[in-house]
Amino acid sequence: xxxxxxxxxxxxxxxxxxxxxxxxxxxxxxxxxxxxxxxxxxxxxxxxxxxxxxxxxxxxxxxxxxxxxxxxxxxxxxx
Numbered sequence: 001x002x003x004x005x006x007x008x009x010x011x012x013x014x015x016x017x018x019x020x021x022x023x024x025x026x027x028x029x030x031x032x033x034x035x036x037x038x039x040x041x042x043x044x045x046x047x048x049x050x051x052x053x054x055x056x057x058x059x060x061x062x063x064x065x066x067x068x069x070x071x072x073x074x075x076x077x078x079x
Contacts, residue, residue: 051078 029060054068
C-alpha cells in the first residue's frame with residue numbers, strides 16, 4: 001500500500017517537473033522570436049523615439065522597456 005502511494009507521488013512529481021521545464025522552454029522560444037521580429041523591422045527615420053515612464057515615479061524615464069530604479073515596477077510606454 002505504501003509503495004503504491006510513494007510511487008504515485010514520485011510519478012506526479014516527475015510529471016510536474018517535466019511540464020515546468022516544457023513551459024520554460026516555450027517562454028524562451030517566444031521571447032527569442034519576438035526579439036528577432038523586432039530586430040528585423042525596418043526603422044523609420046521620421047518616427048519619434050519611444051519613452052517609457054514609471055507609473056509611480058514619472059521623473060524616471062527610459063528609451064527602452066525595463067524596471068523603475070526606485071520601486072522596481074515595469075516602465076510603461078508613454079502615450
